[in-house]
Amino acid sequence: xxxxxxxxxxxxxxxxxxxxxxxxxxxxxxxxxxxxxxxxxxxxxxxxxxxxxxxxxxxxxxxxxxxxxxxxxxxxxxxxxxxxxxxxxxxxxxxxxxxxxxxxxxxxxxxxxxxxxxxxxxxxxxxxxxxxxxxxxxxxxxxxxxxxxxxxxxxxxxxxxxxxxxxxxxxxxxxxxxxxxxxxxxxxxxxxxxxxxxxxxxxxxxxxxxxxxxxxxxxxxxxxxxxxxxxxxxxxxxxxxxxxxxxxxxxxxxxxxxxxxxxxxxxxxxxxxxxxxxxxxxxxxxxxxxxxxxxxxxxxxxxxxxxxxxxxxxxxxxxxxxxxxxxxxxxxxxxxxxxxxxxxxxxxxxxxxxxxxxxxxxxxxxxxxxxxxxxxxxxxxxxxxxxxxxxxxxxxxxxxxxxxxxxxxxxxxxxxxxxxxxxxxxxx
Amino acid sequence: xxxxxxxxxxxxxxxxxxxxxxxxxxxxxxxxxxxxxxxxxxxxxxxxxxxxxxxxxxxxxxxxxxxxxxxxxxxxxxxxxxxxxxxxxxxxxxxxxxxxxxxxxxxxxxxxxxxxxxxxxxxxxxxxxxxxxxxxxxxxxxxxxxxxxxxxxxxxxxxxxxxxxxxxxxxxxxxxxxxxxxxxxxxxxxxxxxxxxxxxxxxxxxxxxxxxxxxxxxxxxxxxxxxxxxxxxxxxxxxxxxxxxxxxxxxxxxxxxxxxxxxxxxxxxxxxxxxxxxxxxxxxxxxxxxxxxxxxxxxxxxxxxxxxxxxxxxxxxxxxxxxxxxxxxxxxxxxxxxxxxxxxxxxxxxxxxxxxxxxxxxxxxxxxxxxxxxxxxxxxxxxxxxxxxxxxxxxxxxxxxxxxxxxxxxxxxxxxxxxxxxxxxxxx
Numbered sequence: 075x076x077x078x079x080x081x082x083x084x085x086x087x088x089x090x091x092x093x094x095x096x097x098x099x100x101x102x103x104x105x106x107x108x109x110x111x112x113x114x115x116x117x118x119x120x121x122x123x124x125x126x127x128x129x130x131x132x133x134x135x136x137x138x139x140x141x142x143x144x145x146x147x148x149x150x151x152x153x154x155x156x157x158x159x160x161x162x163x164x165x166x167x168x169x170x171x172x173x174x175x176x177x178x179x180x181x182x183x184x185x186x187x188x189x190x191x192x193x194x195x196x197x198x199x200x201x202x203x204x205x206x207x208x209x210x211x212x213x214x215x216x217x218x219x220x221x222x223x224x225x226x227x228x229x230x231x232x233x234x235x236x237x238x239x240x241x242x243x244x245x246x247x248x249x250x251x252x253x254x255x256x257x258x259x260x261x262x263x264x265x266x267x268x269x270x271x272x273x274x275x276x277x278x279x280x281x282x283x284x285x286x287x288x289x290x291x292x293x294x295x296x297x298x299x300x301x302x303x304x305x306x307x308x309x310x311x312x313x314x315x316x317x318x319x320x321x322x323x324x325x326x327x328x329x330x331x332x333x334x335x336x337x338x339x340x341x342x343x344x345x346x347x348x349x350x351x352x353x354x355x356x357x358x359x360x361x362x363x364x365x366x367x368x369x370x371x372x373x374x375x376x377x378x379x380x381x382x383x384x385x386x387x388x389x390x391x392x393x394x395x396x397x398x399x400x401x402x403x404x405x406x407x408x409x410x411x412x413x414x415x416x417x418x419x420x421x422x423x424x425x426x427x428x429x430x431x432x433x434x435x436x437x438x439x440x441x442x443x444x445x446x447x448x449x450x451x452x453x454x455x456x457x458x459x460x461x462x463x464x465x466x467x468x469x470x471x472x473x474x475x476x477x478x479x480x481x482x483x484x485x486x487x488x489x490x491x492x493x494x495x496x497x498x499x500x501x502x
Numbered sequence: 503x504x505x506x507x508x509x510x511x512x513x514x515x516x517x518x519x520x521x522x523x524x525x526x527x528x529x530x531x532x533x534x535x536x537x538x539x540x541x542x543x544x545x546x547x548x549x550x551x552x553x554x555x556x557x558x559x560x561x562x563x564x565x566x567x568x569x570x571x572x573x574x575x576x577x578x579x580x581x582x583x584x585x586x587x588x589x590x591x592x593x594x595x596x597x598x599x600x601x602x603x604x605x606x607x608x609x610x611x612x613x614x615x616x617x618x619x620x621x622x623x624x625x626x627x628x629x630x631x632x633x634x635x636x637x638x639x640x641x642x643x644x645x646x647x648x649x650x651x652x653x654x655x656x657x658x659x660x661x662x663x664x665x666x667x668x669x670x671x672x673x674x675x676x677x678x679x680x681x682x683x684x685x686x687x688x689x690x691x692x693x694x695x696x697x698x699x700x701x702x703x704x705x706x707x708x709x710x711x712x713x714x715x716x717x718x719x720x721x722x723x724x725x726x727x728x729x730x731x732x733x734x735x736x737x738x739x740x741x742x743x744x745x746x747x748x749x750x751x752x753x754x755x756x757x758x759x760x761x762x763x764x765x766x767x768x769x770x771x772x773x774x775x776x777x778x779x780x781x782x783x784x785x786x787x788x789x790x791x792x793x794x795x796x797x798x799x800x801x802x803x804x805x806x807x808x809x810x811x812x813x814x815x816x817x818x819x820x821x822x823x824x825x826x827x828x829x830x831x832x833x834x835x836x837x838x839x840x841x842x843x844x845x846x847x848x849x850x851x852x853x854x855x856x857x858x859x860x861x862x863x864x865x866x867x868x869x870x871x872x873x874x875x876x877x878x879x880x881x882x883x884x885x886x887x888x889x890x891x892x893x894x895x896x897x898x899x900x901x902x903x904x905x906x907x908x909x910x911x912x913x914x915x916x917x918x919x920x921x922x923x924x925x926x927x928x929x930x
Contacts (some may be wrong), residue, residue: 502594
């Protein structure tokens, strides 16, 4: 925990909006800002979502100051209506007045004038524009990406960066916030980060914890914060050294990569999706999918990447047995003999996808996603995978995946991606 | 804002875990708990994510108490390792000692004994089990769903419900928390909630805001909190009355439903996915998809529902022109004449999907998802949709959808769902 050593400067994120605290939306700004701030070298103390209530927002800012934060980034509450009160609350927190920025008022009016007319009276519209042009004295204004300007407000405590709530506006305004003089001055005091990121498939958190316990006996690792996170069936291991502990972090990353090399996806954080895309492009191979229980989600994940049309030819979602036979040429008697969920049918689906689409690599997935349809021999979560290639490689798996319907489908897509990656990198 | 009136009892959610505050994961527990607490009738003051640091967690609990919360729900920090310190911090907050619950210790040991062996020495394992069996004096223990028990701890301030971090454990332990005596006693003091939920497609927040401004002049709506949220291209409008304002909320919901009836999806919050599934089942119709730019995501969304095999026959992802011709029977000269992204090809894809899979309803989607492939006539975001039925109905749209590649694909799936719903409910 490095209690006595140098710590990174602390930062916090405050998200406003009643839709957050009622659970209507899952916030994306918080994690995005947390990653940015962590990558800049801050220690993020907390992410705090509050409703559109001035007292609660003011209390949140005081709480951040009391936690020793040198930087607070807020999102939301910059709109034209009475509920949008971030600017006013931050001004009060900073102990300064709001002043009308007339030039800004005109720029916002010009933006609003471009928007489609809505049923709103001019007085309400102008009041809204005026409200958005009220700036805490001395604040830096960040030009609107949508209609709301951002603000950078210096206080006796933390520097407060005020950003709009819509994620697209927030992320597009962020570079201007970073480039501003007050943020640049603050960043000059932040030690450079030196995080390491490892990615595994098929490794458990408990195994990593056990390895870490062993390594801690070889070397003092107290100044390296290790976070493990299971996402898309992969274990992501993040190492974040406190200032001065870069060597320890490097040593630890190398040890972790070596000791679990058999299940390492990448030692630099590169994703499976990136690795597979590169491998297919490098080998000049095309791919086609045949999906049953995953219902098109594997194809959707493959074409998620820009430029994927260079190697994804398409896919077939064969939810019914008739579709498996008609579109993929899976013999009806094969289904009859082994069942629609069987290694034999998965292989015939992979071959069928290749044939139907003229692809080099085919993958077939068939399984019992549940909640119904399970049997003692083939329970819910039983999924058969097969990848075949035009050069004659075959890689097959059958797995019993845990969880409910959505879990089984998501894990099947993850497993399919890994099976494709393994096939393409070994059978190239 | 109803400053002087009766307010709902306040609650807060505190999420622990360094992976939250570094942005490694997007938290799902917070929104889930916020929805549960709101549905129970609490006003959720904030969602607060903190790292695995005892001082920060203790400060978070004090902050909740200062905000007037009568209930705090925590997630995470209940594991066997030194970083898992929620129980200890909550005990200190409550001003009570930790005591070893020996019966609980034995139950946890029995659970651990069933887990696959990992490389861990027995002393460390037993220390971990003992740590998880330390209970703040007087606390109610919630039986483990994974290996960690939950806790319900009474304090001079808020009641604290301590739950494990893995979402599956948290959601499965929640009913036991609600059934516990201290929570039941608290719930008896909470006025019943009376929220209303409306769902629109094609309506903007600005239009709702303008309607609200008009309605506020007809009736005092200060005691009804209105939240709007755009999700999956739909505008969700939530109305939450303070105690005593149920009539006002009901009147407002009816007015909003009537005034924008043309774009209302449901007046009770029912989702498009539910409505479509019901409509297909009621009409006894089957559906098949032909997707280009959405790459299987529409099929994936359709089969997301348990029981969807009753009406989804399957789909074809025809990313290449050759696949459109070979699998969907789209004439090559039609593609040549109008382009792969054209209303004509979308219609031929819909017909082709129906024919290939023997379905009653077919949908074709072809568009330019970007970032490349746009032209002045058919820019990035231009997407053609067509639904055709075996009874001869045809419903076609072409749209220019805003945003980047992921936005265009997601919005195309949303638009496809709505076009299917409209076809089935009108042509049924």
